[in-house]
Amino acid sequence: GIQVEQSPPDLILQEGANSTLRCNFSDSVNNLQWFHQNPWGQLINLFYIPSGTKQNGRLSATTVATERYSLLYISSSQTTDSGVYFCAVGTGYSTLTFGKGTMLLVSP
Amino acid sequence: KAGVTQTPRYLIKTRGQQVTLSCSPISGHRSVSWYQQTPGQGLQFLFEYFSETQRNKGNFPGRFSGRQFSNSRSEMNVSTLELGDSALYLCASSFRLARDTQYFGPGTRLTVL
Numbered sequence: 001g002i003q004v005e006q007s008p009p010d011l012i013l014q015e016g017a018n019s020t021l022r023c024n025f026s027d028s029v030n031n032l033q034w035f036h037q038n039p040w041g042q043l044i045n046l047f048y049i050p051s052g053t054k055q056n057g058r059l060s061a062t063t064v065a066t067e068r069y070s071l072l073y074i075s076s077s078q079t080t081d082s083g084v085y086f087c088a089v090g091t092g093y094s095t096l097t098f099g100k101g102t103m104l105l106v107s108p
Numbered sequence: 109k110a111g112v113t114q115t116p117r118y119l120i121k122t123r124g125q126q127v128t129l130s131c132s133p134i135s136g137h138r139s140v141s142w143y144q145q146t147p148g149q150g151l152q153f154l155f156e157y158f159s160e161t162q163r164n165k166g167n168f169p170g171r172f173s174g175r176q177f178s179n180s181r182s183e184m185n186v187s188t189l190e191l192g193d194s195a196l197y198l199c200a201s202s203f204r205l206a207r208d209t210q211y212f213g214p215g216t217r218l219t220v221l
Contacts, residue, residue, distance in 0.1 A: 031207040041196055043212035090207050095164050098151040
């Protein structure tokens with residue numbers, strides 16, 4: 001099956017810093033989604049982005065499907081951004097395969 | 109519009125028992141997917157239902173089963189519980205199949221003693 005690798009596995013930032021999270025995948029995909037899991041376990045969908053670039057406030061994402069990677073940018077980080085960020089991909093009519101996530105801690 | 113709801117939120121069972129978890133999708137969504145999340149294995153796909161039919165199944169033993177009702181609500185059942193079944197069970201709904209934007213519920217945390 002498709003392999004999904006996320007980097008870095010852990011990230012510690014000071015409030016106000018910027019960061020870039022990366023997701024590499026091993027095959028062509030027609031579905032790529034980024035999620036944020038808060039400390040209480042709730043997964044929130046951030047982006048549905050199989051290709052191209054999208055922005056939502058301080059967050060933006062870019063997927064380069066031909067090169068099999070996606071990037072999630074977090075600018076001016078806040079303590080509420082802490083949690084685990086997951087990239088999940090799908091091919092054809094398959095369901096999502098999740099990466100192992102990037103754990104982000106933003107300190108005040 | 110109400111989000112995805114899951115009941116119960118927390119559950120403690122003993123080995124050998126069985127358990128049923130419930131998921132109500134966002135109104136109008138017809139697809140429900142179930143995932144198991146553990147510290148060691150991460151998020152793993154269990155099953156996907158659309159219009160009361162199982163469309164995809166993950167690599168889990170037959171002790172794990174599910175179904176979807178005509179109102180799109182879904183249940184999953186785990187029989188003969190094992191210690192390794194302790195996990196956060198997450199349900200996600202989408203308008204069509206899993207390739208649509210997935211919206212997750214808060215999860216059911218199952219502890220097997």
